[in-house]
């Protein structure tokens with residue numbers, strides 16, 4: 010039987026209480042979702058049950074990682090509103106921020122990729138059958154390289170919320186998917202950026218899979234009026250911190 | 264220390280954004296010494312996973328770990344993809360599983376390490392998983408410190424099966440009896 014939103018709400022609350030109890034008992038703060046999070050039904054058969062093996066070999070190749078350069082992007086890739094002959098529909102926004110590693114150092118010249126639904130909540134993907142209009146002037150794919158301060162910036166339109174089939178009346182809060190590379194393969198991150206004040210946060214098992222409230226807050230961009238451009242666009246700021254060690258950390262004995 | 268940004272699932276709709284032409288071809292099949300690594304990603308019920316995305320990272324055949332740009336070379340005129348230039352070995356590959364959960368990589372044997380580092384993303388997977396595809400006939404295979412530290416049961420899933428001279432099979436099981444050994448770096 011398809012679970013209702015109320016069923017999922019109850020499961021989310023149970024997971025949240027279990028985490029609060031672990032914290033109260035002196036457990037560590039969890040920065041990432043646990044991979045087996047039953048309220049997100051697709052996770053049930055797609056997470057390992059055995060614990061991962063810790064690799065502490067300073068010669069592991071994962072402590073280095075791929076590099077990208079000017080040949081891998083085009084100038085228009087960071088502006089999702091200029092990839093077609095016409096203008097996409099929706100609220101024009103800029104999203105900008107810094108990519109840092111765990112020690113707060115900027116991640117420079119690395120690839121940032123984004124993808125998102127259009128303003129109506131529809132992806133330009135054949136498997137997305139949400140009966141909302143496609144926008145012939147919006148693909149929803151962007152790329153850029155971080156600059157020497159670790160900054161990235163995209164111009165796009167605000168994505169719409171969209172329904173999905175996790176449970177009855179399931180809706181995803183508006184989000185932009187992000188993919189990030191660090192100095193090492195261990196620092197790889199794929200995540201989603203959310204918009205402040207979205208009423209759907211509490212109902213969404215994907216966001217709630219991050220059971221730590223502070224960590225959840227780190228997935229939400231800040232509206233920054235100074236980043237808004239008069240008569241043109243609204244500005245959001247979202248800084249990203251990549252987890253995981255790199256070869257340079259190990260050389261410096263961190 | 265700054266606190267990390269949490270991971271979230273890659274979801275179902277990355278297919279028009281992340282894969283790119285030649286993503287799985289770090290080398291062409293015709294390159295001298297080229298090998299094929301292929302396999303199927305399975306879920307805990309043994310079913311193939313048609314919406315997984317694999318990334319690999321490896322040293323160049325000469326052992327360099329510096330990597331090279333140009334994995335997803337772009338056409339500045341059309342905005343499309345040019346494919347790799349056939350000269351630089353970038354060390355990076357990205358390939359989506361097909362409708363039957365299968366993937367294929369073509370590459371050159373890594374220098375200085377007997378494995379390809381593999382990162383798995385999928386719809387339903389809230390945080391990516393790392394594993395390694397070991398090449399069992401690689402000169403460094405016998406002395407690899409990670410393999411040496413593992414019990415046989417946890418070691419077997421990391422060893423690719425050599426199917427013929429240049430062909431290796433590396434299946435990934437996200438869960439279950441044949442569950443792949445996944446790795447953590449912290």
Ligand SMILES: [Fe+3]
Nearest residue numbers: 184186274276
């Ligand atoms: Fe999405």
